[in-house]
Amino acid sequence: MEDRGVALEVEDLTVAYSDQPVLWDIDLVVQAGDKMAIVGPNGAGKSTLIKAAMGLVPSVAGEVRVFGRPFAKGRGEIAYVPQRSSLEWDFPTDVLDVVTMGTYGSLGWFRRPGAAERDRARKALDEVTMGAFERRPIAQLSGGQQQRVLLARALVQEAPILMLDEPFQGVDAPTEQAIVAVLDRLSDDGKTVIVVHHDLQTVPEYFDSVLLLNVRAIESGPVGDVFTEENLRLTFGGRVGVLAQLAEAETGH
Amino acid sequence: MDFLGDYTLRIVALGSGVLGAAAGALGCFAYLRRQSLVGDALSHAALPGIALVFLLTGSKAPLPIMIGAALAGWIATLAVRLVVRRSRVPYDSALGMALAVFFGFGLVLLTLIQKRPDAAQAGLESFLFGQAASLLREDVVVMSALGAACLVVLALLWKEFKLLSFDTEFGESLGRPMRRLDGLFTLLLVVAVVIGLRTVGVVLMSAMVVAPAAAARQVTDRLAPMVIIAAAIGVFSGVTGAVLSSVIPHLPTGPTIVLVLSTVVVISLVFAPKRGLLWRWIRLGRLQPAAALDPVLMHLYALSLQHPEEPDHGHGLAVLRTMSPTGADLERVIGDLEARGLVSAVGEGLWAPTPIGRREAERNLDREGEVGS
Amino acid sequence: MTTKLQLLILVFALATVIGCGGGHQADQVQGPLRVVATTSIVGDLARSIGGDVIELDTLMGAGVDPHLYKPSAGDVRVMASAQMIVYSGLHLEGKMTEVLAEMGTRGVETVEVASCVPAESLLAVEGYDTLHDPHVWFDVGLWQHAAACLRDALIRVDPENANGYQERGDAVITEFADLDVWVRERVAALPENRRILVTAHDAFSYFGRAYGMEVRGLLGVSTAAEAGTGDVQALAAFIADRGLPAVFIESSVPPRYVEALTEAVVARGGDVLIGGSLYSDALGSPGGPAETYVGTVRANVDTIVGALSGAGQ
């Protein structure tokens, strides 16, 4: 892969909840334009990593740089898609309104979104094939539709970096396809995509680089180099099933 | 009867209406943020503030007492915030604890004051609390000014408060100072509640925060209409209660407003289109997919799990009835489930879930698991 | 299951231990008669009759509303060691009245002074024949019964000092008789159409009956009751119709109720002032003119008569 510069650089990041370190001394370099999966067993700190990188959970130590600038200055360059289940879906609002929230960052204080912002939101909705649902209350969405709405909200931010927390968790196949298509398009446009992912089988298909994480960064780099049985065993501790999954993935591709 | 011509009615109706509008609008955000009980908590937590101000100044002048009350309430909400953020104690427990501990400390201070031979202490703890019938012109002026200020802040910070209530984390990821916004919102709520305590008393104020929001939520799925409807319900209830208590002798104003509010809530819970209980009941009769069908399906599924080797083991309605003693019309629900292919009869009066029914039940379980986590 | 059984046994064992608390007796120590009074008004009566012979503790100080009194830990010791407890009664002290009455059945001498008033003189609460308005002391004539009752009780319990009690008791009764006459004369000096007393809460019924004043209150005795808009309107109309120059606030009730009333009267074209603050359920601060019962009654009457006979047409 040609060097397009470094989009995100995480150095010595350590995070602890309670007395267990959740993340231990993480170093990570993500090249601009990468499509990276963060993979690891449950409790490996995958979601925590992107939350800590976004400054959403306090870190014990470490530094994050966005395009070479300190995080505080570069935060606007990152769009974040939280886990679907972390939201209050009974909130009284509709699809278009949620997606329009993606424009709030560029709107600044006090200004209200207008027609231009709503148009941007509609475009993003079309891209995730949710254009027909713009007036639908979010309480009436299926899990997959919810996920696509959250992705659309991040698209509206038009940020060069996207971080997604488990976007494929519990969604239907069409949604998964739609999300993958969007991620591919983003990557083709030179955007950097970082995804917390739980399905090992699809890693080689969906992503071009991978971070294997289990509290520590086990290894990171292009999928072809890093996504090996040995590394996975290190990451998952040789659990039954994981290797079987891997075998399946290898025969599949 | 000349309603508008009467001074008292005009003041009471106007005051209750203004308070209803401001509390109704602010209350929507409190409701969505699960802070509905802040009013009740503040009314108790204010006591040590009142007692301390009296201990320091020896007077019951309203302004210092109110400031003391608001400060104590504000500190209590800060303590709740700290406890919730830095421990796993849930919000409602922290709130209840702040309420009881602050009030208890206030009692300790009151017993100290009682020992002072000072007639000025008479009725100290009731001094903060007003009644709707005794609203003064001055109150209406103050409430209108502060109510308007609250609404202006709400309008200006509309999208920030929306983020605060819906997705704080996303707000933070945009770089918005969500904690400070949280503090600002809570401050608005504290000020509104203390003004309300002073003018109309605890119970009406508590109800004004919760009830309009709860009623409005049933009839709309969007935030702006919800806030407007809630404010309108607040105004309507305030004015209606004032008029009723003016026409009917010995009908206390505050409680009447509360009951008008409660009636509106009941009506909206029952008759709200799509969400309401009546709607649900009609849907049950009409073979529409409905959440109310789920419990019976879930119970049947749960029962079938007890016979893993025998997927077609049937269960009678009597068993189901003991599992859901809510009095649902089981025959009809079962018929409906059968029509949807979710259950099938496996014997005389015995029912079991079909494979589709099982999948549906498992999906429901997943969904609940997600909500719970 | 065995752990469950063990736990259950433990629970029952603990229960037995707790259950064996047993009783106690107030220790009898020689010395002056230890008397406990509840409200400041009753305390003043006990002090006047008991003099220095008794050791008196008054639980509620000046300004303490008996409806809202919060006992402190020290009260327990005081009450437990009391040889005689004097209280106002007729549920003035709320649930405490019931507790004191029960103590009376267990060897502690208790005197409920309000019940010394002849039953036919008590004002029944409207609609409830068995319940009575407790604010007897505003009728100074009736309060003489309370004094006599307490005097006799002290003589009975502490016969050694009978002479002193008799003397002081009689003096107090005479003082009250004079006060009664004084109040009657002062009120009678008011023009008849001005003999109307409007306050925030209904504590002055005995006063009104005894001295010929019509009494109107906005709120009832219950702290839970609330006024209606109609009540404020009706009372405001009444004040405006009668051309009343003054209404009164009470020391223990927020002034806003009466303020709302005066605003409403003024809006109806009336001209009414707040005539001053009355003492209702407690005496004034020590050192002030209203530190005794007699001083409090005088202060109230001065306030009422002064305001009602003052400005106006």
Added chain:
Amino acid sequence: MSPELEILAIAVVTAVAAALPGTYLVLRRTAMVSDAISHAILPGIVVAFFLTQNLNSPVLLVAAAATGVFTVVLIEALIRSRLVPEDASIGIVFPAMFSIGVILISRHASNVHLDTDAVLLGELAYAPFQRLTVGAVDLGPTALWSMGTILLVNAVLIILAWKELKLATVDASLAALLGFQPLVVHYGLMTMVSVTAVGAFDAVGSILVVALMIAPPATAYLLAERLGPMMGLAVAVAAAAATMGWAAAMALDVSIAGSIATACGAVFAVSFLLAPRRGLVAQARRRSGQRLDFAVRMLLVHLLHHEGTPEATEECREDGLHSHLGWRESWTKRVVGKAKQRALVEESGELVLPTDTGRHLGNDAVIGFSD
């Protein structure tokens, strides 16, 4: 027993009786129900008064308890409709109930001294003076017997239905799956809460009940990981707070209930600050400890990296380390000291060199895997 000790006994028994169901309230996030009941029982008391015309009748107490149960049933029904969240359900029900009570009083009994305080004793200081006597035998304060009975019933019910209550509290849908009847268990629990609350209102006053039902279980929640220990701790904390508050009230001559409620808050605050794992101090300590630990490893990595290279004499000098690592000098000293103490590095002249253990650890850190 002296009356002071009787008060202590009543306080402790009430505290324990309240902490038992309170544990479930805290876990179920319906803690505010305890406060709601204290307001909502008013109409029951008023109606019972209308029927008996007597403020002292025990019927009023029974009516209060029944109204309490009715209140929680109503709240629960609202929550179960899934139309309104928990806190709003509570906030809708209790003002409505209370208002009905106020209207009844204002219309029909405004001159009767009728309110919750006047009907329920609600004051610990008076409790020793209301005694249970059979014939001429004094059996002790009535409140001790009533709260003792409630405590006993609560304890027995909780022991017997331990599993069911736990499941219904932690995971209602799992409970349903396993064939329990969460609704029945739940209403049983709520009845227990309501009866305990009303009984305790009568014995010690409403605000103390709210404090005792919430604060000890919340304190225990900071300290315990599982339901059993949590409940045990809650009981211990409740008894301790009651004793401390009682002692403080006796020493300062202030409201006993207020003092115990304050003590509950103090015990919680201390645990919140000092709890061994979840406390604020422990959290802060851990942060700084981790920082040091982390720095030690960084030091090792640095030393290993340059070990045996020509620039080692420059890079690994003790007095030069801080500038190479970008650390403050004092911090560097602390880190090196810590590393020496753990025998991970040793001094060799002016140089700091890793020991074998240190080398091992450092290598692990480089590989990034040691779990």
